[in-house]
Amino acid sequence: MHIIAVGGSDAGISAALRALEVDPGAEVTVVVADAYPNFSICGIPYYVSGEVPHWGNLAHRGIADLEAAGMALRLDATARRIDVADRRLLVTGADGGEDVLAWDQLVIGTGAVPARPPIAGLETLGPADGVHVLHSMDDSFAVMRTLEETSPESAVIVGAGYIGLELAEALCARGLAVTQVEQLPEMLPTVDPQLGALVRTELEAHGVTVLSGTAVREINRAEAGSAARLRVDAVTAAGEAVGLDAGLVMVVTGVRPETSLAASAGAALGERGAIWVNQAMRTGLPGVYAAGDCAITHHRLLGETWLPLGTTAHKQGRVAGENAAGGHREFAGSLGTQVVKVFDHAAARTGLRDHEAAAAGSDPVTVACEADDHKAYYPGSHKIAMRFTGDRATGRLLGVQLFGHKHAEIAKRIDIAAAAIYSGLSVDEVSDLDLSYTPPLGSPWDAIQAGAQAWTRRAGRT
Amino acid sequence: MHIIAVGGSDAGISAALRALEVDPGAEVTVVVADAYPNFSICGIPYYVSGEVPHWGNLAHRGIADLEAAGMALRLDATARRIDVADRRLLVTGADGGEDVLAWDQLVIGTGAVPARPPIAGLETLGPADGVHVLHSMDDSFAVMRTLEETSPESAVIVGAGYIGLELAEALCARGLAVTQVEQLPEMLPTVDPQLGALVRTELEAHGVTVLSGTAVREINRAEAGSAARLRVDAVTAAGEAVGLDAGLVMVVTGVRPETSLAASAGAALGERGAIWVNQAMRTGLPGVYAAGDCAITHHRLLGETWLPLGTTAHKQGRVAGENAAGGHREFAGSLGTQVVKVFDHAAARTGLRDHEAAAAGSDPVTVACEADDHKAYYPGSHKIAMRFTGDRATGRLLGVQLFGHKHAEIAKRIDIAAAAIYSGLSVDEVSDLDLSYTPPLGSPWDAIQAGAQAWTRRAGRT
Numbered sequence: 065m066h067i068i069a070v071g072g073s074d075a076g077i078s079a080a081l082r083a084l085e086v087d088p089g090a091e092v093t094v095v096v097a098d099a100y101p102n103f104s105i106c107g108i109p110y111y112v113s114g115e116v117p118h119w120g121n122l123a124h125r126g127i128a129d130l131e132a133a134g135m136a137l138r139l140d141a142t143a144r145r146i147d148v149a150d151r152r153l154l155v156t157g158a159d160g161g162e163d164v165l166a167w168d169q170l171v172i173g174t175g176a177v178p179a180r181p182p183i184a185g186l187e188t189l190g191p192a193d194g195v196h197v198l199h200s201m202d203d204s205f206a207v208m209r210t211l212e213e214t215s216p217e218s219a220v221i222v223g224a225g226y227i228g229l230e231l232a233e234a235l236c237a238r239g240l241a242v243t244q245v246e247q248l249p250e251m252l253p254t255v256d257p258q259l260g261a262l263v264r265t266e267l268e269a270h271g272v273t274v275l276s277g278t279a280v281r282e283i284n285r286a287e288a289g290s291a292a293r294l295r296v297d298a299v300t301a302a303g304e305a306v307g308l309d310a311g312l313v314m315v316v317t318g319v320r321p322e323t324s325l326a327a328s329a330g331a332a333l334g335e336r337g338a339i340w341v342n343q344a345m346r347t348g349l350p351g352v353y354a355a356g357d358c359a360i361t362h363h364r365l366l367g368e369t370w371l372p373l374g375t376t377a378h379k380q381g382r383v384a385g386e387n388a389a390g391g392h393r394e395f396a397g398s399l400g401t402q403v404v405k406v407f408d409h410a411a412a413r414t415g416l417r418d419h420e421a422a423a424a425g426s427d428p429v430t431v432a433c434e435a436d437d438h439k440a441y442y443p444g445s446h447k448i449a450m451r452f453t454g455d456r457a458t459g460r461l462l463g464v465q466l467f468g469h470k471h472a473e474i475a476k477r478i479d480i481a482a483a484a485i486y487s488g489l490s491v492d493e494v495s496d497l498d499l500s501y502t503p504p505l506g507s508p509w510d511a512i513q514a515g516a517q518a519w520t521r522r523a524g525r526t
Numbered sequence: 527m528h529i530i531a532v533g534g535s536d537a538g539i540s541a542a543l544r545a546l547e548v549d550p551g552a553e554v555t556v557v558v559a560d561a562y563p564n565f566s567i568c569g570i571p572y573y574v575s576g577e578v579p580h581w582g583n584l585a586h587r588g589i590a591d592l593e594a595a596g597m598a599l600r601l602d603a604t605a606r607r608i609d610v611a612d613r614r615l616l617v618t619g620a621d622g623g624e625d626v627l628a629w630d631q632l633v634i635g636t637g638a639v640p641a642r643p644p645i646a647g648l649e650t651l652g653p654a655d656g657v658h659v660l661h662s663m664d665d666s667f668a669v670m671r672t673l674e675e676t677s678p679e680s681a682v683i684v685g686a687g688y689i690g691l692e693l694a695e696a697l698c699a700r701g702l703a704v705t706q707v708e709q710l711p712e713m714l715p716t717v718d719p720q721l722g723a724l725v726r727t728e729l730e731a732h733g734v735t736v737l738s739g740t741a742v743r744e745i746n747r748a749e750a751g752s753a754a755r756l757r758v759d760a761v762t763a764a765g766e767a768v769g770l771d772a773g774l775v776m777v778v779t780g781v782r783p784e785t786s787l788a789a790s791a792g793a794a795l796g797e798r799g800a801i802w803v804n805q806a807m808r809t810g811l812p813g814v815y816a817a818g819d820c821a822i823t824h825h826r827l828l829g830e831t832w833l834p835l836g837t838t839a840h841k842q843g844r845v846a847g848e849n850a851a852g853g854h855r856e857f858a859g860s861l862g863t864q865v866v867k868v869f870d871h872a873a874a875r876t877g878l879r880d881h882e883a884a885a886a887g888s889d890p891v892t893v894a895c896e897a898d899d900h901k902a903y904y905p906g907s908h909k910i911a912m913r914f915t916g917d918r919a920t921g922r923l924l925g926v927q928l929f930g931h932k933h934a935e936i937a938k939r940i941d942i943a944a945a946a947i948y949s950g951l952s953v954d955e956v957s958d959l960d961l962s963y964t965p966p967l968g969s970p971w972d973a974i975q976a977g978a979q980a981w982t983r984r985a986g987r988t
Contacts, residue, residue, distance in 0.1 A: 074970065085983075107965045110904055121903040124970075226964075364960075375963045378970045382957075396958035403962035412962055441583040442572055475967040476938030482960050483942050487949035495844075496858035498826075498944050500865035500874055501837045502688075503569045505937040508536065508586075508840045521547075 065090045067388045068153055068165060069381075070143040070325065071173030072096030073105060074374050075356025077130065078381030079171040079388065084134040087389040092135040093165065095155055099139050100201040102130060106374050108204045109227065112211070113234030119201065138165075146170065146329035148349050169351050169388035172326050172339065173381060176319035176357035176372050181222070185283035186315065194293050195283060195313045198227060207314070216240060216311020220296045222280050223317040224251045226404045229263065231314055232272050233407055243273040243308055245298055247317075250276055254402065255413050256451055258432060259467045263406050270407045277301040283313055319372060321358045334360040336370035343394040345384035353388055355380035364397035364486065365416055365462065366424055371400050401482045403475045410470050412478035415463030415485045418453050427456040433518035435511035437472035439503040446472045448511045452519040454491040459523075461491045464515070473505075480512050491519045527552045529850045530615055530627060531843075532605040532787065533635030534558030535567060536836050537818025539592065540843030541633040541850065546596040549851040554597040555627065557617055561601050562663040564592060568836050570666045571689065574673070575696035581663065600627075608632065608791035610811045631813050631850035634788050634801065635843060638781035638819035638834050643684070647745035648777065656755050657745055657775045660689060669776070678773020679703060682758045684742050685779040686713045688866045691725065693776055694734050695869055705735040705770055707760055712738055716864065717875050718913055720894060721929045725868050732869045739763035745775055781834060783820045796822040798832035805856040807846035815850055817842035826859035826948065827878055827924065828886055833862050863944045865937045872932050874940035877925030877947045880915050889918040895980035897973035899934035901965040908934045910973045914981040916953040921985075923953045926977070935967075942974050953981045 067083050067090055069076035080092045094101060100123070107122045116122060130137060140158035147154070153165045178197040180186055189195040191206035194214060198207060210216065219235045221228050224246035235242045244267060246253070250260030251267065251274065264274050275298070282297040292309040299305055321338040323331075331347045331354065334340035339354040341347055343362050347354050356377035363369045376398050386393045403412035421428035430453040436445045446469035453463040464481035468474045484494050494516035501508050509517070529545050529552055531538035542554045556563060562585070569584045578584060592599060602620035609616070615627045640659040642648055651657040653668035656676060660666060672678065681697045683690050686708035697704050706729060708715070712722030713729065713736065726736050737760070744759040754771040761767055783800040785793075793809040793816065796802035801816040803809055805824050809816050818839035825831045838860050848855045865874035883890035892915040898907045910930035916923050926943035930936045946956050956978035963970050971979070 104901060104903070104965065106963070106970075107901060107903055110965060115905055116903045230964075373963075374970050375960065379958070379960075396955070397960070399960040401960045401962045403964050403967055405964055405966045410964075410967060414960070414962070439566060439569060441566070441569055441578045443577055470967070471933055473935045473938040475962045475964070476935040476942060476972075479959070479961040479972065480938060480941045480945050482962070483945035483949070486959050487945070487951065489949065493858070496841070497941070497948050498837065498841075498859070498861040498863045498876070499941040500863045500876070500937045500944070501568070501835075502692075502865050502867055502872075502937070503566060503572060504867045505865055505872060505932070508568075508836050510938075510941065 065168050066166060067092045067169045067171065068167040069094045069171040069173055070153070071175055071356065072098070072101030072137070073103070073173065073175055073356065074377035075173030075175070075381035075384070076171065077102045078378045079173065079353070079355060079385030080135045081133055082382040082385030083389040086386050086391050088134065090389050093138060094135055095138045095141050095143050095153070097142055098200060098202060101127065101137055101139065103201055105199065108198060109230035109234045111204055112207055112231065113237040115237070119204065143325055146325060146352070148329055148352065151351060167351070170353065171381070171384045171388055172347070172352065172354040172358060173356045173377070174322040174325055174358045177322050178315070179318045179320050181315065181317045183222070183280050183283060183315070189283055189285070193285060194311060195315070197315050198231065199319065210312055211238065214293065214311060216292070218292055218310050219243070219312040219314065220245060220308050220310040222313065222315045224276070225254065225316065225318060226402065227316045229267070229404055229406050231316060232267060233270070236270055236272060240312070242271070243275060243310070245275045245278050245280055247279045248276065252404070252411055255411055255465050256417055259411055259449060259451065259465055262409070262449060262467045263411055266406050266409045275306065278306060319357065321370065321372070323358055326354060326358065335368050338370045344387050345380055345395060346387070353384035355384040362395055362397045364399055371398055373398070373400070373402065375401070399482050399485055401478060403478060405470055408470050409468060410474040411467045412474050413463065413465040414478050414482040415461070416453060417463055417465070421453055421455070421462045426462060428453050428462060429456050429519070429523045431519040431522045433515050435514040436507060437468060437511060438506050442503045444471070448472055448474065448477070450511065450515040452491065452515045454519050454523060456523060459490040459492055461485050461489055461494060477512055491516045527630050528628060529554045529631045529633065530629040531556045531633040531635055532615070533637055533818065534560070534563030534599070535565070535635065535637055535818065536839035537635030537637070537843035537846070538633065539564045540840045541635065541815070541817060541847030542597045543595055544844045544847030545851040548848050548853050550596065552851055555600060556597055557600045557603050557605050557615070559604055560662060560664060563589065563599055563601065565663055567661065570660060571692035571696045573666055574669055574693065575699040577699070581666065605787055608787060608814070610791055610814065613813060629813070632815065633843070633846045633850055634814065634816040634820060635818045635839070636784040636787055636820045639784050640777070641780045641782050643777065643779045645684070645742050645745060645777070651745055651747070655747060656773060657777070659777050660693065661781065672774055673700065676755070676773060678754070680754055680772045681705070681774040681776060682707060682770050682772040684775065684777045686738070687716065687778065687780060688864065689778045691729070691866055691868050693778060694729060695732070698732055698734060702774070705737060705772070707740050707742055708738045709741045710738065714866070714873055717873055717927050718879055721873055721911060721913065721927055724871070724911060724929045725873055728868050728871045737768065740768060781819065783832065783834070785820055788816055788820065797830050800832045806849050807842055807857060808849070815846040817846040824857055824859045826861055833860055835860070835862070835864065837863070861944050861947055863940060865940060867932055870932055871930060872936040873929045874936050875925065875927040876940050876944040877923070878915060879925055879927070883915055883917070883924045888924060890915050890924060891918050891981070891985040893981040893984045895977050897976040898969060899930060899973060900968050904965045906933070910934055910936065910939070912973065912977040914953065914977045916981050916985060918985060921952040921954055923947050923951055923956060926974070939974050953978045
């Protein structure tokens with residue numbers, strides 16, 4: 065039994081590890097496009113910031129650990145073609161040499177690649193000019209070279225999603241003057257604008273210049289005599305032109321699934337062009353699985369969607385690996401649970417926002433409220449801003465969004481909500497949960513329960 | 527409709543608030559034995575420590591807030607006798623004057639009183655001698671008088687449960703030399719001794735002298751010429767005598783339900799002598815409810831038990847108040863979820879420990895493991911020590927215990943487990959939960975999921 069995983073990031077490595085756990089006798093090979101298997105891509109902003117002093121620290125596990133777990137690694141190897149009928153995989157090495165590997169079960173974990181928004185200049189300008197994307201370790205090395213070799217004093221970050229926000233903080237930590245440009249009306253468009261506005265306040269409190277509702281149209285090398293290397297031209301929603309000088313430009317406007325290997329082998333594609341899989345992570349091709357950012361995401365409330373997240377990649381990879389090794393497991397489904405730290409605060413969400421729930425056929429009610437993270441009489445308490453979305457007819461909890469201090473246990477509070485939604489609880493039942501309490505760390509009714517009760521009152525379901 | 531709640535703490539006030547929420551037209555009276563309705567008894571240690579500068583801050587709500595919510599308060603009034611047949615309540619005021627109140631529905635929330643362990647001297651020594659219990663606001667004022675008027679340099683704390691540990695920290699914060707004496711073999715006996723030992727290490731690291739397996743036998747006034755006012759004599763499990771001098775002795779060895787009012791009216795008693803109630807919080811007496819520390823606790827895994835906790839009192843009170851106002855709600859049941867901060871760490875539990883699960887008829891397996899609270903490459907990560915208990919046959923999650931840094935989101939991580947147990951999830955399903963991740967606040971598999979996977983592996987259920 066030879067299992068090959070294509071891709072050395074979360075999905076591929078999780079598949080390999082799980083396959084070896086389920087069948088220690090299996091032969092497992094991971095084909096890795098670069099020299100950095102099992103790196104924490106989510107940690108790159110903290111390497112850029114200097115908080116992680118050496119890039120090597122970003123490895124979830126070292127190469128020796130992975131090999132000790134029983135897998136063979138083919139580093140700097142690119143998977144070129146899948147022969148489904150004969151169960152072969154053509155790979156090329158760094159020297160261009162070809163090799164054909166036989167497999168019994170194949171897990172495709174080719175991930176995603178940065179989206180290239182329609183900005184003039186992006187095709188010609190690159191890292192050597194100070195214009196960067198950020199997705200792979202090589203991308204992060206290129207950013208570090210620009211930072212160290214050109215000592216830019218200013219940066220423009222195009223995009224205010226998770227990575228954009230983390231980069232704003234990282235570049236501020238390095239002393240750059242940061243301007244964050246977001247095309248949509250508010251920061252962190254994956255949460256409601258009321259919470260996005262709180263993210264904006266936090267950015268501005270730390271010196272970031274925030275331009276929302278502003279679309280970048282063009283990036284150019286600056287004219288001679290300019291203070292910085294690059295010139296960014298943008299336009300506001302009102303049609304006003306905005307010109308920005310920058311020593312560094314980061315374009316972080318999302319990703320798209322990397323599916324060419326699978327598609328050329330005949331795999332069906334699904335939502336957003338990602339590889340279609342069932343909940344066992346099987347593509348339609350015999351013996352071929354896909355997992356992670358390259359594959360569609362089964363969502364517990366939405367069905368088939370595409371929602372690339374590291375947590376999901378780990379879970380999908382684990383399911384694919386288990387099944388490739390002869391197991392029978394299904395991916396239980398995503399709720400799109402996410403958290404991001406922005407300077408001293410954190411924003412998080414799980415489940416659906418109001419418009420997403422409405423689009424999915426619910427009759428949602430969304431209620432905003434706030435509560436203390438712990439009893440206000442004990443020093444250091446912080447308000448948590450909350451938005452609860454539930455279904456008017458059934459009372460079922462559909463989604464929660466939170467914003468609060470980084471020590472307000474925002475991440476694990478959203479996880480309580482995620483656990484509740486996973487189990488299909490009603491908003492009202494959240495009040496029935498037996499949650500912990502001590503004055504320095506909570507309240508007799510936790511903030512999450514105060515939010516649930518506010519929803520129940522305002523939705524008229526008391 | 528006149529609803530009377532007897533007791534101005536969590537259960538009584540929650541009942542009154544909920545009754546008014548459900549039926550704004552109801553007449554609601556709360557009979558409060560002292561002048562401090564709706565105080566956070568759990569916050570007293572932080573008033574003793576000085577972290578809460580004024581006792582008034584401990585009020586969840588002020589008297590004006592409570593009255594604005596629509597309830598009448600009878601302060602310094604003691605409920606003496608319930609006449610069930612005529613639906614009357616005899617109360618006496620501070621001046622001894624009697625009054626008879628008519629009720630349609632009555633909620634008994636008389637709470638608990640400190641247990642008096644069999645220690646010679648406890649009957650005769652009291653606050654004036656520097657020997658204290660700690661349960662009411664008056665108790666805390668007495669402790670503060672001893673601290674301020676006699677400036678003790680040393681304290682002996684008898685008991686190492688939640689309150690005992692919080693008091694050890696509080697008195698250390700005030701500069702006293704603290705000795706903590708626990709009769710059982712390890713600190714915080716409500717968690718497994720492996721975690722109790724970590725609590726001990728934390729106490730000792732902050733200068734507390736810890737004597738476990740040591741029973742206090744006698745407290746006496748010190749002899750003339752002694753350095754301190756009091757002498758505590760104890761004996762170790764090995765039979766060795768231990769003598770301790772102390773300027774202050776706190777006896778915090780737990781509580782027992784205060785049931786005399788209910789019992790004399792003919793209410794049936796249940797577990798540990800607490801007032802029996804069904805899940806609607808009805809006693810057997812017509813129109814009479816009981817809630818909080820005075821009543822039994824319906825436990826989701828154990829059935830009827832007695833587990834006095836502030837969180838439970840709030841929930842039971844809310845159910846009693848809703849039903850007293852004509853509603854139809856049942857207490858969903860406790861899981862005994864608890865957390866305590868001990869200096870810079872926190873210890874928490876939910877559900878059952880191994881021996882509790884075995885006594886309840888399960889075939890438990892308990893697995894110890896540890897995981898980082900967030901990615902170790904990001905600064906400030908901490909190990910979380912975990913103990914997972916699951917049922918060997920069904921794989922069902924039965925209990926989790928955690929110990930870790932106070933910023934390691936221990937409180938809300940135990941709540942994720944509490945939510946999982948509430949919904950009857952298997953240990954394996956905990957890995958399926960879609961929990962949040964960002965490197966500064968978590969891991970792709972949260973610590974809770976790493977613990978679940980360790981359990982599944984070691985229980986041989988992979």
